[in-house]
Amino acid sequence: MHAPPNAAGSRDIRDLLLDAAGLALDKLPMLHVIFDRLATNCAESLRQLAASQAYYSLSHVESGRIGDILDGYEGNAIAGVFHSPEWDSHVIVGFDRDFIFTMVEVLFGADGTEPPIDDERSFSNIETRIAIALFEQVAKALQACFALVSRATFKLQRQETRMDFAVIGRRNNLAVCAKLLLQAINRGGEMFVLIPQAALTPMRQQLASTTAGESSPRDPTWTKHIRGEVGRTEVRLRAVLEEREVTLGDAAALRVGQLLPLQATTRSRVRLESEEEPLFWCSLGQAQGSYVLRIEDAIDLDQEFLDDILPR
Structure with a gap:
């Protein structure tokens, strides 16, 4: 063998x-x-x-x-x-x-x-x-x-x-x-x-x-060079004070001059976003006769998702 x-x-x-x-x-x-x-x-x-x-x-x-x-x-x-x-x-x-x-x-x-x-x-x-x-x-x-x-x-x-x-x-x-x-x-x-x-x-x-x-x-x-070109790219920022959902009938009933009550106050946080992508939470204020935003926190999308699905 x-x-x-x-x-x-x-x-x-x-x-x-x-x-x-x-x-x-x-x-x-x-x-x-x-x-x-x-x-x-x-x-x-x-x-x-x-x-x-x-x-x-x-x-x-x-x-x-x-x-x-x-x-x-x-x-x-x-x-x-x-x-x-x-x-x-x-x-x-x-x-x-x-x-x-x-x-x-x-x-x-x-x-x-x-x-x-x-x-x-x-x-x-x-x-x-x-x-x-x-x-x-x-x-x-x-x-x-x-x-x-x-x-x-x-x-x-x-x-x-x-x-x-x-x-x-x-x-x-x-x-x-x-x-x-x-x-x-x-x-x-x-x-x-x-x-x-x-x-x-x-x-x-x-x-x-x-x-x-x-x-x-x-x-x-x-x-x-690429970093410089990317840095010069223009993007649009949008500040969102409040959002609400309405029915299609309510939207169709809107008229010029109609008042829409908001639940937001001057202490409410404002969401700063770009291209539908949330970036920061901001606080609203005034300076020299104009509204201003102060950036306070970066938006954690994972935490935001958990806050939406978990009961409080």
Whole structure:
């Protein structure tokens, strides 16, 4: 007789099967949320260093073999290899040639009037040092963004310009690659983040669900603009002193000049509402020959409902 497999062994087999099949990106919406936040965080960090406005945007997220993805950047990028102790895995962040050249101009105060650099030369020491500084910023942004689903830190181990030296595992292993675009001074470039699927598999359940609090971050400029426009919207307020129900016959019998006695007095509360929505209880008064309202309490609709249905 064979002993039944234990639970731990069953989980290991399932993970191996998932690794072999690959993650379905359309079933991991949190990945797009995380990389959207990464673009926003990188842009915010860059605003503190550059005088010119620069924008990051998420281009797309794809999956593929590590070797195939890196081959597309051979001779055209600087790659930073990071280690994440919490994931027990490595991550690659890369900047293509246009990204590096654009970033150098932005950081050194160029305004875009000079023609862009079109050179296949090796990266200079200054360009490499700038790339290293940017790698550190991206590492902090990755840590903040992945905090939605997992605690992780990313430590830069080395940088490479030869993609075949950027080894983080077998080249035929599956990985997820996010590509982000940089736009500044009428030019731009591409940044990519490559994460082995084996590192993401343990958190696939967290990546498969989103909550209202995990939506893409709001752009502060647009938020301020929208708040300003909403604040200027005109609404109509109505003060209601008293309401009563009458029959249709009584309403039809109303005549011009007829007096309608009210039960309300000067001490009665006045309901302030807008668009049929009760807002505040007010007291009625006079000032400089005009009626005025003093706001006293916000209307609690739940309490008002209970007061109506419960006997007193």
